[in-house]
Amino acid sequence: MGQTKYGWPDKAQPSMPTIDNLEDTIEYLTDVPGVSCAIGLIGVGGMGKTAFLDRVERAATNFGLEVKRCTGRARERSFAYGGLEGLLDYDTVDEFETLTDDARFRFALRKVLRLFDGEDATEILLVDDAQWLDGPSLEVITAVAERSPGTLRLLVAHRPVFDDRQLAALDGVLARDRALLSLTPLSLAEITARASLLLGQTLEPSFLEVILSETGGVPALVDLLVRGWEADGIFKESTPLERQRPPAGVVQYVGTATAQFDRTARLTLVVLTLFPAADEHLLADVTELDPDGVAKAMETLRSAGFLRLEDDALLPIIRRSMRSFMRSSDLVPVHLRLAGALAKHGGSGRREAVAEHLASAGATGRLAAQAYTEAGDVVRARAPARALRWYDLAVKAGAEEIGVAARKAEACALLGDRLAAMHLADEVVANPDAPDRIRALAAYAGALGSLGMWKRSVAYYRTLSDITNEGSSALFSLHSIPGLVASGEFADAATTLQTAGERLPKPAFSVVEVARLTASGLVLSVDGDPGEGCHELLQAADLLETGQQVGVVPDVAHAFAATLSWHMGDNQLVERLVERVEKNSVGGATALVRMRLLYAWSLLRYGNWGRAAGVLEEVVGSNFALDARDKLMVAAVQVGLARRSKDRDRLLVATEDALNAILRQQCDLFTLDPVGEIVVAAVQLGMAHRVERLANDMFALLDLMDPPVVWGIWGEWHRVEMAVLQRNLPQVRRSAVLLEQATTDLKRLQCLAVAANAWGDVIEGTATLESVQKAVTALDRSGFSWEAARLAGDASVGMGEEGNRTLLATARELFRVLPSLEAVKDEDKDRAILSPREREIAAHLVQGMTYKQIGAQLYISPKTVEHHVASIRQKVGAGSRSEMLTMLRNMFSG
Numbered sequence: 001m002g003q004t005k006y007g008w009p010d011k012a013q014p015s016m017p018t019i020d021n022l023e024d025t026i027e028y029l030t031d032v033p034g035v036s037c038a039i040g041l042i043g044v045g046g047m048g049k050t051a052f053l054d055r056v057e058r059a060a061t062n063f064g065l066e067v068k069r070c071t072g073r074a075r076e077r078s079f080a081y082g083g084l085e086g087l088l089d090y091d092t093v094d095e096f097e098t099l100t101d102d103a104r105f106r107f108a109l110r111k112v113l114r115l116f117d118g119e120d121a122t123e124i125l126l127v128d129d130a131q132w133l134d135g136p137s138l139e140v141i142t143a144v145a146e147r148s149p150g151t152l153r154l155l156v157a158h159r160p161v162f163d164d165r166q167l168a169a170l171d172g173v174l175a176r177d178r179a180l181l182s183l184t185p186l187s188l189a190e191i192t193a194r195a196s197l198l199l200g201q202t203l204e205p206s207f208l209e210v211i212l213s214e215t216g217g218v219p220a221l222v223d224l225l226v227r228g229w230e231a232d233g234i235f236k237e238s239t240p241l242e243r244q245r246p247p248a249g250v251v252q253y254v255g256t257a258t259a260q261f262d263r264t265a266r267l268t269l270v271v272l273t274l275f276p277a278a279d280e281h282l283l284a285d286v287t288e289l290d291p292d293g294v295a296k297a298m299e300t301l302r303s304a305g306f307l308r309l310e311d312d313a314l315l316p317i318i319r320r321s322m323r324s325f326m327r328s329s330d331l332v333p334v335h336l337r338l339a340g341a342l343a344k345h346g347g348s349g350r351r352e353a354v355a356e357h358l359a360s361a362g363a364t365g366r367l368a369a370q371a372y373t374e375a376g377d378v379v380r381a382r383a384p385a386r387a388l389r390w391y392d393l394a395v396k397a398g399a400e401e402i403g404v405a406a407r408k409a410e411a412c413a414l415l416g417d418r419l420a421a422m423h424l425a426d427e428v429v430a431n432p433d434a435p436d437r438i439r440a441l442a443a444y445a446g447a448l449g450s451l452g453m454w455k456r457s458v459a460y461y462r463t464l465s466d467i468t469n470e471g472s473s474a475l476f477s478l479h480s481i482p483g484l485v486a487s488g489e490f491a492d493a494a495t496t497l498q499t500a501g502e503r504l505p506k507p508a509f510s511v512v513e514v515a516r517l518t519a520s521g522l523v524l525s526v527d528g529d530p531g532e533g534c535h536e537l538l539q540a541a542d543l544l545e546t547g548q549q550v551g552v553v554p555d556v557a558h559a560f561a562a563t564l565s566w567h568m569g570d571n572q573l574v575e576r577l578v579e580r581v582e583k584n585s586v587g588g589a590t591a592l593v594r595m596r597l598l599y600a601w602s603l604l605r606y607g608n609w610g611r612a613a614g615v616l617e618e619v620v621g622s623n624f625a626l627d628a629r630d631k632l633m634v635a636a637v638q639v640g641l642a643r644r645s646k647d648r649d650r651l652l653v654a655t656e657d658a659l660n661a662i663l664r665q666q667c668d669l670f671t672l673d674p675v676g677e678i679v680v681a682a683v684q685l686g687m688a689h690r691v692e693r694l695a696n697d698m699f700a701l702l703d704l705m706d707p708p709v710v711w712g713i714w715g716e717w718h719r720v721e722m723a724v725l726q727r728n729l730p731q732v733r734r735s736a737v738l739l740e741q742a743t744t745d746l747k748r749l750q751c752l753a754v755a756a757n758a759w760g761d762v763i764e765g766t767a768t769l770e771s772v773q774k775a776v777t778a779l780d781r782s783g784f785s786w787e788a789a790r791l792a793g794d795a796s797v798g799m800g801e802e803g804n805r806t807l808l809a810t811a812r813e814l815f816r817v818l819p820s821l822e823a824v825k826d827e828d829k830d831r832a833i834l835s836p837r838e839r840e841i842a843a844h845l846v847q848g849m850t851y852k853q854i855g856a857q858l859y860i861s862p863k864t865v866e867h868h869v870a871s872i873r874q875k876v877g878a879g880s881r882s883e884m885l886t887m888l889r890n891m892f893s894g
Contacts, residue, residue: 025052025181029124029153030059036116036148040174041157043183045257045305046220049157052183053126056155066122068115072132072158074260080104083137087112108140116152123151130158131167131303138166145173162299185217185309194219195226203235204881205850206869209862210241214317216308221317224249246321254321257304264289267334268297269306272314273322274331274360275338275353285341286334328360335361339371351378352390359393369399376407382585384414402428406436409443413552414588416625418447421552438468442551445479449554450590452629452666454483457554474503475512481519482554486668488704490526497523510547514540518557525564526669530710531745534568537561541577545584555594556587562598563670567710569748569782571602579837593624596835597633601674604640605714606783613641618835618875628665635661636674639681644786646815648685655681659690667697669711676718683722695722708742713749716742720756724763724794732760751778755791762795769803776810789814834875841868846888 025039043049053069060067068087076082081096081104088096088111099107115122127133127141145154156174161167171180186194191212196202203211203226215221228247229235237244258266267287271278278286283294301307306318339357342350355375358368376390388411391404405424413421421443428440445460461480465473477500484493497519504512517540524533540557558577565573578595581587596619603612616637619626626634635658642654658678667675675698682691698715705712716735723731736756743749758775761767772795779788789811796807834842844854851862851869869884876891878884 026056026059029056029155030063030065036152037177038145038148038154038174040171040180041155041183042160042180044159044303046218047183047305048219049183050128053128053155053157057126060124065124067124067126068122069126072129074132077132077134080134080136081108083133084108084112084140087115105136105139109143112140112144113147113149116149121151124153127156130156130170131161135166138170142170142173145170159303161303162296186219186222187217188212191217191222194222198223198226199230206881207235207241209851214315216315218305220253221250224253225317246317246324250317251321251324254318255325261300264293265297265300269301269322270326270334271338273319274334276314276319281345282341285344286337332361351375355390364397366398369394369397372397373399373404380407380411384411384588387411402431402434406440406443409440410552413443413447414590416590416593416627418450418627421447438464446552446554449483450629451627452668454486454668458483470503471505474500475515478515478519479553482522485522485526486670488669488701494523494527510543514544514557517543518560522560526709526711530564530568534561534564537564541580544586545580556591558586559591559594559598562595566602566605567713569746571606574599574602582835582837589624593619594630597630600637601633604637607785609641609644612637631661632665632671633674636677640677643681651681652685655685667694667701669701672698672701672711672715676715680718680721683725708738710742713739713742717752720759724759727763729760729763732756732763736760748782751782751784754778755787758791765798767795769799769806772807780814785814834872838868838872841865842872842888845869845885
């Protein structure tokens with residue numbers, strides 16, 4: 001394909017994304033007059049057609065060329081030849097009005113053609129907004145373009161218009177010699193350059209991305225938005241731009257354009273403002289238009305530049321501007337029609353949208369209450385706070401309190417307020433005529449398990465199993481198994497799993513399969529292969545992420561898998577599971593808080609004290625209402641950090657707080673490790689009498705494990721620690737044997753049995769320097785440097801002069817390289833405050849990556865990236881984005 005003088009491929013449409021790239025067009029039109037030409041320029045509203053015509057006129061005037069101009073006006077389309085009023089030079093209006101239609105046309109055509117003949121002829125004719133020219137004027141312009149008289153150079157600009165034959169005929173003539181030029185939206189790079197010209201400074205990439213998203217790259221909207229937000233000081237604030245009110249200039253622009261639409265286009269715009277996801281069927285129902293009418297209304301909005309070109313979605317800034325001047329009272333009928341249409345065309349995915357529009361219309365009564373209840377049911381698992389709002393609205397609309405109490409109990413449990421959940425469930429259970437009694441009992445049983453009251457939880461689940469049908473009965477039996485395992489009733493758990501499996505429906509629903517895999521994984525962990533058990537728990541976690549949690553359960557599979565993995569020596573899996581819970585919103589805020597506490601404990605257990613302290617501070621600082629089980633984890637981490645700080649006063653305070661926090665807490669299989677940490681600290685401080693009950697519970701659980709199971713490894717290690725403090729040699733020897741049996745298949749943890757035997761030798765007085773050094777090295781290589789340092793220090797006493805000197809040097813060296821809490825850098829503490837995903841995003845931010853680039857790297861949406869960035873800014877206490885980036889660079893500089 002050949003190239004023209006001005007770089008355009010013959011008969012090909014050039015890419016014209018910005019006005020600045022139309023220089024060839026200006027040069028072509030203002031070149032030395034010789035050959036006439038006709039050019040068409042198409043672009044939606046706000047794309048810059050009029051501004052470009054102004055530039056052409058200025059350039060032509062500078063070259064001494066004669067320019068004429070006419071413009072179509074939407075409100076004058078009924079005025080025949082009104083668009084040519086500035087070109088026609090008839091003597092009187094009366095003279096023109098007396099002519100027939102054909103005579104008027106010939107008269108008008110001759111008048112225009114004569115403008116381009118003779119020595120003083122006009123050389124350039126600019127026609128703007130041709131889509132709004134009256135029919136006769138459009139016919140004249142088309143005839144002039146066909147004839148291309150004398151030196152005429154014609155440039156016609158208009159919006160793309162749906163089903164306008166006259167305009168299509170004109171385009172056909174204009175495209176005769178070269179393709180119509182098309183103005184397309186600004187790219188991110190072009191918005192960057194444009195904003196710099198407008199403001200005299202470069203905006204941050206995140207601001208520019210929001211401007212592109214809000215405006216779709218329409219130049220007029222970009223200019224108004226940038227100028228308006230700059231004038232309002234928005235770019236200096238920390239509030240996300242999407243939450244800012246549209247500038248007054250944008251609102252006025254949208255209002256003026258909307259006033260020129262017909263009624264059907266305005267109504268369609270209102271519907272899209274209230275429900276952006278409306279498709280043609282929904283629009284047809286709400287607007288009462290036929291398919292052609294809907295298509296024409298959409299074409300009007302598209303032509304005005306209100307829709308994103310790639311998918312016809314309403315631009316965010318248009319929607320928000322519309323909302324700023326629409327009156328609520330005028331929208332009630334539209335909300336009601338939308339609710340009806342959504343109920344007709346949508347399934348469960350649109351139930352909340354139906355409720356939203358009914359609520360906006362202030363609807364009450366039985367049907368509205370039912371809609372609000374159904375909306376709460378849809379969002380309860382992923383957004384329990386929203387669900388509570390819907391249930392409250394249902395009551396206000398006329399539903400009985402007792403009718404939604406069980407649902408509210410589930411939502412409260414997912415929010416972490418288990419006491420409120422149990423109170424609501426009690427109200428239902430106490431009323432024999434109340435609906436949802438099974439649901440209330442299930443919520444009560446799940447809440448009991450979450451609180452660590454496993455035996456009572458099991459009792460409730462067994463009651464539910466007895467009073468429900470076969471399928472539900474099997475499900476409730478499966479839910480009882482975590483409680484049986486936690487209480488050490490391993491044989492009962494295995495039997496329950498077998499009998500429940502025989503009654504399960506085939507194929508099972510996802511919620512049943514999640515419960516089965518969770519129960520199976522826990523049973524395998526105590527009566528089989530722990531590795532296979534962890535695999536089953538991870539499968540349950542995978543399945544739970546793809547669906548929705550139904551009802552209240554004692555804990556999510558992720559928490560069981562995380563706890564089992566650190567008992568097996570794999571602390572990295574815990575971090576990945578925390579990320580998955582956060583990313584997929586599994587189990588609500590309750591599950592996320594618990595997972596972060598489990599993560600803090602695994603960090604402490606495997607030597608990363610600084611990050612453990614940061615994660616703990618994040619949880620405590622969130623002001624989330626912690627239950628007794630979570631408070632146990634907080635207390636254990638604080639005691640563990642204090643023990644490792646070598647500060648007796650600090651340990652005394654932390655232990656005292658912990659004893660008060662867990663006064664009535666029960667010890668179970670899943671909390672053996674954190675409970676053991678507190679018990680050891682109390683024994684170390686001479687408070688053994690205050691933890692006697694907890695210690696006995698812990699020993700009783702450990703003694704149930706014959707042979708030892710993986711869950712007892714760290715509990716047995718704590719028994720070694722207590723026995724060492726009390727110089728109880730028989731217990732140290734017995735625990736060493738049990739640890740050796742329990743860690744046979746866990747290479748990383750085999751060092752614990754070696755260390756226990758070495759400690760026994762130290763107490764017995766038979767230890768050698770070689771055997772102690774071997775145990776110390778094994779601990780250190782497995783990541784337990786603090787335990788290694790303690791063994792070396794304890795064994796140095798009574799080892800002889802050389803052994804004493806050597807082991808003390810080893811202990812000092814190990815303590816020296818340990819991450820002392822007091823020496824942790826501020827930036828490490830700040831990094832610890834961030835979640836794993838936030839640290840990942842922060843690292844990309846300091847490299848200068850945009851939200852879109854980060855999203856592509858991490859397989860998440862730019863919007864999700866932006867939410868994480870807002871959270872990062874809040875956590876690090878930055879007042880602005882630039883301050884946040886500076887702080888992040890300091891954090892990640894090492």
